Amino acid sequence: MDSLSSVLLLKAALCIYGVGIVGSLAALRRERIANVVGFGSATVAAVCGILAAVLALTVEQGLGGSFELWPSLIPYVKLTVKLDPLSAFFVLIVSVLALAVSIYSFGYVRGFYGRKNVGVLGAFYNALLLATTLVFTASNAFFFLIAWEIMALTAYCLISFEHEKAETRSGGVLFFIMSHIGTGCLILGFLLLFQASGDYSFDSFRAVGHTMSPARRDAAFLLFLIGFGVKAGIVPLHIWLPMAHPVAPSNASALLSGVLIKTGIYGLTRVLFDFMGTPPNWWGVTVLTIGTISAVLGVLYALMEHDLKRLLAYHSIENIGIILMGLGAALMFLHTNHPVLATLALIAGLYHTINHGIFKALLFLGAGAVLHSTHTRNMEEMGGLIKRMPKTAFCFLIGAVAISALPPLNGFISEWLTYQSLLQGFGTTGSLVRLMFPLSGAMLALTGALAAACFVKAFGVTFLAQPRSEHAAHAREASPTMILGMGLFVAACVFLGLFPTTFLTLFDPLTQQLTGQQLSAQLTVANGLALANTQAQGGTVSTLSIALMGICLLPVPLVLWLFFGRHARTRIGPTWDCGLRGLTPHMEYTATGFSKPIRMIFKALFRPRREVQREYDYSPYFATTIRFESHIEEAFVTSIYRPLNRAILRLSRRMRALQAGSIQAYLIYIFITLLLLLMFAL
């Protein structure tokens, strides 16, 4: 194959996304055709994207070419698209997600027939995928920002798809506002880089950090951290995530959590590792701290949710925190001149990026199937769905096991790599900063255990036990295309979990570009069976062997059956109900009750507000009705955003006085401005 074939496939993917947009809009009246055209073209384009990315990372080893999307006549604004290894990796993520989610969407959007316009959904869906692919492959700062804006706009349109609900509208608006705050910071950051390099293309930005003054460099770092951090959803810039992701249609939520927040990670990786050169130590420490705090706070707030999709949105914040822990550690290792360890940490962070994309999208698709059947997002109204929706339950279970970082699935592998890089970091420096590495590792362990607790709750309350409402009792299994979409993700989770050594070879051109190291050979021992950590006598793990050994150990209980329990029979009986007949669904454990111990332990963080109201006739001890409400407001909303809101409104009210309404006043303003400009020019 000639070396342009990845570029060719990428062009094909972009064109087919465009066809999807146009086709969906053209078939606005005919729902079925819009469905097939829109999501079918997304599927085909996704396959092209996967092939392009894999080719770029394996065969071409990152030497692919670039092309201009459109010849532009404006100077500095060149619409260059380049598929270098970092871009190819993220294009792989977006394409894998697009493939499975599009297949899922065939069945999912049938729920919108008759209510909403499927053609519009298909058009915006394809537009979002197109814009995201362009964000990952843009090689010019202006083009990057244009694609970024289009991505934000289409995401807003997708989030506000069901805009008849007030919750959706406010979620969409908040997303829009926060996204633009971020974009503003990005523009300033790119302008700083332009000042140092003289051109807007990414090639000219390479290692431009060395030529910038330290103050400008630090300012650029902060601007990019805020700009990309808003999109990624780091604490404290995360408040839009739990409001926007739950209200979007579930296939869009899967894309939002799976891919959109990864654009923030892509931006941070591109700027910090490609453009900025060797970082000062406080950058790595800041990113590591932000990552640790995001991880712990994200999972703590997730535990308190009983809205299934909001819970998943908070878990996205947690996983972004884990990714940032890897990136922060990599920055610290670059500063202390340990390129091998920096590469290990970078690989850990990026592996977790693709892992999170896959299992978070899987969980959102499962939640979408449940929402489709039971018409509610509230976990407290579900239950017993495992018997009525067995395949969906199985897919959700695999996603839950993966996100809790349990062996042998993919979440365990990326957390293992993160732990190894943090542990080896202790020996890299003599200063007290090295204490951060094991303490971050301990916090990572805390988030992993809390995530497992949260998903026991989510899976247990939603799928197990008895149905808690009529809808749950009559739920129907999801349609075959939905199961197929989820099944693709299950297969991806299993593949990435059992064969990490194979997948790690894809990282070689990427790390070669960013840190100059290729680690996949050092991370593999025993003929590719086990994953190592670049040390000679270091720990090794082989999830494939663990899985196979587990299967080999199955005969042990079976032999015990044969010897002892051959004549034992099994009866079906009622659950132990303490002798009172009839266990009702009201007697089951609720989601709120499940997380009560955590709520009590972290009371200082949550500050739960409880309200009890009782109505009584004669005496409060004989109440006729009792109403109990428990409410947790996010600490950042109450302590940062609300006061900020109030301060801005107060300032605006003061400034309102300027708008006096009289023509005289406005003329005087113009005159004063003119005088000031003349004096300034003097």
Added chain:
Amino acid sequence: MNPPQSELASQWITLLAAGMLVIQLLMVVQGMLLANIRLFALQSLMLAAIAAIIAYFHNATHVYWVAVLTLVGKVFFLPWLLNRLVRRIQIHQEIEPMLNSTASMLLCGAFTLLGYIVARPFTTLERIGNNTLAIAITLLLTGFFLMFNRRKAITQVLALLTVENGVMLAAIALTTYGMPLVVELGIFFDVMVAVMVLGILVYRIRETFASMDVSKLSQLKG
């Protein structure tokens, strides 16, 4: 200068100093008064053991006296006195401290780190053990923290005594095998008298206010 057994001595002193630190942390979270007194006795026993080891391995006989004094005074006499006091007063449990248990522990962990940072420039002056000065500073800081975290007078007395333990440890660690005996005796009897006076006072406070809660002693106002 260093006989070969000094290595073993150094290890044991390090271990005992770490033991003193752990006991201090346990005192921060322990609520029962009698248990606190026993913990203090154990801590003083470890201090006496450290002094004895130093005296043995470096043939400094006056440090033996320090060890014996600590043993008699702080391991037997003072705890007996305080025990008698607690039994007379009939109050066995501490009230809710100002900071809850987990936060106190984390704060004391931070104090340990601070003690290490403060003691780092002095490590070359140390003769015995490693970084026992850091532990001494930590004992000082956590002792003061204990004093204002708790509200019963007896615990505050105990906290003062642990601060004195820390000072003794620093004296042994930094200077030539302990301070001159005169200075040690002076400090020792000073603290002993203070505790006896405080013992009488506490009993009087209890009789007047029907409780040992020092926050009730708020009449000394302008």
Added chain:
Amino acid sequence: MKSQLLALIFQLLLLLALAPLLSGCVKNWKSKLQNRRGPRVWQPYFDLAKFLCKDMVISEHASWIFRAMPYVLFISTLLAGLMMPMLSASAPLSLFGDALAFVGLLALGRFFLALGGLDPASAFGGMGSSREMTISAIAEPALMLAIFTVAIAAGSTNLSQMLLAAQGPTWKLINPAHVLAFAALFIVLLAETGRIPVDNPATHLELTMIHEAMILEYSGRYLALIEWSASIKQLVLMALLANIFFPVGVATDWTASSLGLSLLWFLGKLFALAAAVVLVETTNAKLRLFRVPDLLSAAFILAALALLSTFLFQ
């Protein structure tokens, strides 16, 4: 290859055979300390045989998770045990998993145990699952930090490496980091195996049970597997404490005499640890559920102090 297979089978049999003995010893000695006669030391073997023969009653609300859970728990605990060096310095599966995989496999078992508690729609099970996941979440940082301290000192997360480094000259037996990490891990052992003061393994009152609550609906051979898994987990965690912190008498070659001697040392260390656990159980009362985080944060601070000690006492 053949010797490795033999080692695997031998360690497997050792795990299966020794675990009930250890549980029986703990129960018997606890009773003796409380002035009772107590069950025989061999009683758990008879209990397991009895459970395996009995009929099973399965709740009508249970799904396939209920039926799969005992297998997942049993096999994950066995796999974790096979990664732990017991008689010889190299464990059979040490290439396939290190300390992090060990903790991960135990977490996998616990995940499915909690799901199995929620499945039959009983409130007891939900309560047990909730409490178990909370306690294990709070215990996890202390566990990881203590393991990290040992791993940093040994330079590797491989359990066999940790054992060999502990035998070496740098990790002295009375090193403060050593002692503090041991103390932290001992508290975590009490939490993970559900001993007083964290959980009462002998109660069936809803206010006081955690592990028992999750397995209340299980009977027959499923219950046998679950009880056996709990004993194996206890054995494996005690082996971690015994071998990594006191690697005396661990065999370095494969001769029968050294293995036999190693077995005697191993049993001695296990019984000493079991005696310590029994002593702690008898002299303490069970803590209120919301006091358990205080205990576990004390373990966390001990582990953090152990970490500080690695360079505090250079």
